[in-house]
Amino acid sequence: MSTAIECRELRKTYKAKPPVEAVRGLDMTVGVGECFGLLGPNGAGKTTTIEILEGLLTATSGSVAILGLHWGRDDQEIRERIGISLQETKLSEKLSVAETLTLFRSFYRTGLDPVEAMRQVSLTEKAKAWTGKLSGGQKQRLAVACALVGDPELLFLDEPTTGLDPQSRRQLWDIILGFKAQNRTVLLTTHYMDEAERLCDRVAIVDQGRIIAEGTPRELIRSIGGEHIVEFSVAEEAGAAPSRIAAADLDALPGAEGARRLGDHWTLQAAEPHVTLPALLQWLPNRQLTLDSLTTRHASLEDVFVTLTGRHLRDEGAAA
Amino acid sequence: MTPTDTPRWRPLIELIKSRLREFLREPEAIFWVYGFPILMTIALGIAFRDKAPEEQIPVDVIESPGAAAVADALAQRPERFRVQKLAEGVALERLRKTKSNLAVSAPDSTGRNLVYRYDPVRAESIIAHQVVDDHLQRHFGRQDVITSRFDSYSPPGGRYIDFLIPGLLGMGLMGGGMWGVGFVTVDMRIRKLLKRFLATPMRRRDFLLAVMLSRFLFMIPEMAILITFSHFAFDVVVAGDLVSLLGVIVLGGFCFSGIGLLVASRAKTIETVSGIMNLVMLPMWILSGIFFSPERFPEVAQPVIQALPLTLLNNALRAVINDGSSLLEMPGTLLALLAWGLISFAVALRIFRWE
DSSP: OOEEEEEEEEEEEEOSSSOEEEEEEEEEEEETTOEEEEEOOTTSSHHHHHHHHTTSSOOSEEEEEETTBOTTTSHHHHHHHEEEEOSOOOOOTTSBHHHHHHHHHHTSSSOOOHHHHHHHTTOGGGTTSBGGGSOHHHHHHHHHHHHHTTOOSEEEEESTTTTOOHHHHHHHHHHHHHHHTTTOEEEEEESOHHHHHHHOSEEEEEETTEEEEEEOHHHHHHHTSOSEEEEEEEGGGOTTSOOSOOHHHHHTSTTEEEEEEETTEEEEEESOHHHHHHHHHHHHHHTTOOEEEEEEEEOOHHHHHHHHHSSOTTSTTTTO | OOSSOOOTTHHHHHHHHHHHHHHHTOHHHHIIIIIHHHHHHHHHHHHTSOOOSSOOEEEEEESSTTHHHHHHHHHTOTTTEEEEEEOHHHHHHHHHTTSOSEEEEOSSTTSOSOEEEOOTTOHHHHHHHHHHHHHHHHHTTOOOOSOOOOOOOOOTTSSHHHHHHHHHHHHHHHHHHHHHHHHHHHHHHHTTHHHHHHTSSOOHHHHHHHHHHHHHHHHHHHHHHHHHHHHHHHOOOOOSOHHHHHHHHHHHHHHHHHHHHHHTSSOOSHHHHHHHHHHHHHHHHHHTTSSSOGGGSOGGGHHHHHHSHHHHHHHHHHHHHTTOOOGGGOHHHHHHHHHHHHHHHHHHHHHOOOO
């Protein structure tokens, strides 16, 4: 498999007092035809990373190769071959969908017919509508169409579905999957777990400017011990009172791993819930504890993040 | 996929078309570009139209022994003098507020011994003094020793309105170019549209040229409307040829679009760009001869004033409109305007902030 994106020891420090180290030594390799996701909370350095790869920011140090080409030397050639969608762009409100796409198409040496780009994002009916009159989902699809109209080999999408309703998100996912099906490459950033699990062949979890874990969604989930998560709370433990349960006790249960307390409930990973659950139910009454709630679910990338950092993905800046 | 490569000129054409469409779909913008300068020309044209020479002169006669004699003498020509007899305090107060042009007192009951009071730097007062004194001298018996008559001579091109209209055209080109280019550019920067364009293979030069050229296209009809309007409303005629006039307008538009681009090349907010623009435009509003000739400023300042782009443009416009000069007669002015535009554009292209 040939390489679409490669970066080594990428660093970006913004001048400020004190200086802000947005990216601190990030390595990444994305193969052609892959959909690669950068996953992490707001402020993790995802947007800085993707904008360096897009050639919009200059790295403080490190090397970047896009389709084997280099920023600073092959800029025009790279721009001909990539398509991007920024986190937020307000396209000209008084131009229609078709006019906007015709304008973007004119920038590229070769590309799609704007009509075809509209068809791919299901905006054909809105061809004559001003972009200012489009819904949020339609605007975002138009933004992606502007990225597709140059017929790129590589697509960069920065939080493509943030703030969209579930139906709009699914429409965008289908567009991205359709692009990938033509053996083309996608790099996207997101803080939605389900999006990463649904779209990405491989995911890198980014925290504080570094990749703290990388692999297929399944590999990452397996790496934390169990594919199932057991969550429970006990009646006596409400609020912030010191816990009468120690994590070590729970980890000692058969098949259980990575027990931790989050707020007033406990989570633990279980490879085989049919073994771990009966043991838990037996153990609690022995300690004079009454179960208040109990759920089990499949482990998600969110659990991977929590396990690796002890924080929730959307703890910070969840409003974005 | 399209079989052939996109032609070289295509992005520039598409960018200009987009700007024109956006402009034409914005009714307020059309008003500010086309309606507002016309309204301003109407207002200023009416305000500065040449005043009728036979105007009533407000003269106050201060209560004094000879006041009645003086007032009666002046009252013989009611079409020329508007006379009031007032207490000294009241009369001086009116003089201070410029409600009257002259106050006269006559300490002697015959009215043959007069004191005129006025501010010697007020032109109307100086005229009033001469006219009133002349009338009273004759009234009390002075004989004219020579005969004379007066023929009216006010050729087109020599009136104040003829001077003013080219100045207003120049002001319109400056404001239109600066605001039109500067505001739009900063707005696109705020919306991150510039950044989005930068991520495409679009040539930066094409974008900046498109912003400038589309501005031109708006300005030519604007100027045509103003010139036609002032022709019909104020009888202002273009003495020179229209090709020269178009040439000067295009150069002026180019020059100020370039300066507008330069002013907007770094600004991150609308407030910043508005501030810088006012800073750049204000000196030219005052110094560059929109309302009065810049030659009234001291000699030492002239080299600077004459090099300002608006001075160059206003001089060129007046030469074509009032004096009937042709473009070819002023190569220096035209080269200087071109240089202002080209240098601004080149610097803007170099220092432009895309995000």
